[in-house]
Amino acid sequence: MTAPGPAAGAWSGAVRSEWVKLRSLRSTVTAYAAIAAVLAALCGLCLTLPGGGTEDPVFAALLLAELLVAGVAVLAAAGEFSAGTARSTFTAVPRRTPVLVGKLLAHGGALLAVLAVAAVAGGTAAAIGAPEAAGSPLDPLVLRAVGGTALTLLGVVVLGVSAGLLTRSPAGGLAAVFALVVLPVVVVTAPEVTAYLPGRAAQGLVFTGAPPEAHLLPGAAAAAVLVAWAVVAAMAAATVLRRRDV
Amino acid sequence: MIEIQDVSKRHGDRWAVRELSCTVRPGRVTGFLGPNGSGKSSTLRMVVGLDSPTSGRVLVEGRRYAEHPAPLTRVGALLEARGVHPGRSARAHLQALAATHRFSRRRVEEVLELVGLTEVAHRRSGGFSLGMGQRLGIAAALLGDPATVLLDEPANGLDPDGVRWLRGLLRQLADEGRTVLVSSHLLAEMAGTADHVVVLGRGRLLADAPLAELLASGARPAVRVRSPRARELRDLLHGPGVVLGSPAEDVLLVEGASAEQVGEVARAHGVPVHELVTEQPSLEEAFAALTGDAVEFDAGRVRR
Incomplete structure (x- = not known):
């Protein structure tokens, strides 16, 4: 047997490893394709509907994108435990925190790449399909909607990966993210309070034309x-991951 | 080298491992034996840092596992159950592991070749047989060319060819000067492979000895004698300290007398002997003698 090359830092190695895992599962690749389609629709709608829109189609597209991203993120983390790969993963990276960071960077990076492609595709489709209605892609409202979507979905990646590592169960992790991101938007109770939940904060970030009685937080x-x-979610996940037996 | 130093591990209110100390040395195959639930898997998980001991510590190659900058080059492990996502190919699984340590793609192909999975490496591992899954696990364990190799029940699901291959591999790894620790419930398998055995029962160390010594310390060797006048011989051999059994009409099993003594008695009385063999106690017998209490204890708890 020949000796393998020298090992470099655990951090970059863990990121590369998580990227290999992301690419090598058909279900994950399919999910990102679906996310790209939804995001392209979202970007196209943002351009054709006036005011970056609180309009239902945009609202629905954002929610759907959040759900899909949450599903991929939770499965990437909780799946390690349900499929049994956690043993080999954490034997290879016994300090464990680099695995969390690797998952965040691999999935965050994939998501940004998908969003960039979707924004160009959606914008082009809007310009060709409805030239008279289409706003400028450089309109500040449009840019804010796209930037807000990016930040929102990155937030969902972090929440999903963290919830997956904390619960170690795909169903449990999904339920946690659903309760924080989707439920407060679908069933709005105590709007002044629930405005601070991630799902409604995301709305405040993406939608600019919301009426004051919606009690959405301002952008910043x-x-x-x-x-x-x-x-908070990532730190909790890192702490528990380091302390708990695999 | 693995140094287990006064390790205890509690799961809830149950002790999986209690005050275990032993050293697993390089250059030989060490068999890790014990009934189910005796703490073998818990111990192996603590060696690679998946579980942390409630007290005590485990050092591999001189350090705690997690303190090695490139742990896969020090220790390779195949742990119970399959650690591969069913939707991922064998090659991708190994590449993901290799990426953590920047091992080359060539190294991945080498270990695939070594375990004989090259042909199926592109297929989703969910369709693998148990034996193929074990081979993939062994490939992962050897990926970093480690100084210490831990294999939990590696023979599970291997066909006879695979078992023979595994024996050769374990021997080769030990001859290369590596530390090889192999758990198994297939005692016969161990008898043909291990140089040294560590036996656990109820989480405690029952034996840490060369295999030959364990065999010698177990049940006393028996003499098997076949004769057409077995019944007559039985009366002649009867005496203090001699236990006689008769598994067949013309066969006697004699404990407490040597083959020489039995032969002399038969010659003195002109009893023809067709077969006279000293039977070494099997590993099963030695193992049962050691772990008898432990097994009974567990069974008692289950019944309650």
Whole structure:
């Protein structure tokens, strides 16, 4: 047997490893294709509907994208435990935290790439399909909608991966993300309070034309709330991951 | 080298491992034996840092596993059950592991070749037989060309050819100076492979000895004698300290007398002997003698 080459840092290795895992599962690749289609529709709608829209189609497309991203992220993490790969993964990376970071970077990167392609595709389709209605892609409202969508979905990646690592169960992880992201949007109760849940903060970030009685947080506050949720979730996941037996 | 130092592990209110100390040395195949639930798998998981001991510590190659900068080059492990996503190909599984340590693609192909999975490496591993899954697990364990190799029940699901291949591989790894620790419930398999055995029962160390010594310490060797006048010989051999059994009409099993003594008695009385063999106690017998209490204890708990 020949000796393998010298091992480099665990961090970059863990990111590469998670990228290989992402690419090598048919279900994950299919899910990202579906996310691309939904995001292309979302971007096209943002361009053709006035005001970046609180309009239902945009609302629905964002929710669907969030759900799909949550599913991929939760499965990428909880699937390690349900499929039994956690043993080989954490034997290869016994410090464990690099696995969490690797998953976040691999899936966050894939998501941004998909969003970039979808934005160009959606924008082109809108310009060709409805030239008179289509706004400029450089309209600040449109840029904010796309940027807000990017930040929202990255937040969902972090929440999903963290929830998957914390619950170690695909169903449990999905339920947790659903409760934080989808439920508060679908069933709005105590709007002043639920505005601080990730799902509604995301709406505040993406939609600019919402009426004041919707009690959505303004853009900067919404972004800060989303980031805070993501940071807390990731830190909780890292702490538990390091301490708990695999 | 694996150094297990006064390790205990509690799961809830049950001790999986209690005050276990032993050293697994390089250059030989060490068999890790014990009834189900005796703490073998818990111990192996602590060696690679998946579980942390409640007290005590485990060192591999001089350090705690997680403290090695490139752990896969020090220790390779095949742990119970399959650690492969069913939707991922064997090659992709190994490539994902290799990426953590920047091992080359060529190394992945080498271990695939070594375990004989090259032909099916592109297929989703969900369709693999148990034996193919074991081979993939062994490939993963050898990926980093590690100094210490841990294999939990590696013979599970292997066909006879595979078992022979595995024996050769274990021997080769030990001869290369590596530390090889193999758990198994197939005692016969161990008898043909291990140089040294560590036996656990109820989480405690029952034996840590060369295989030959364990065999010698178990049930006393028996003499098997076949004669057309077995019944007559039986009366002649009867005496203090001699236990006689008769598994067949013309066969006697004699404990407490040597083959020489039996032969002399038969010659002195002119009893013809067609077969006279000293039977070494089997590993099963030695194992049962050691773990008898432990097994009974577990069975008692289950019944309650």
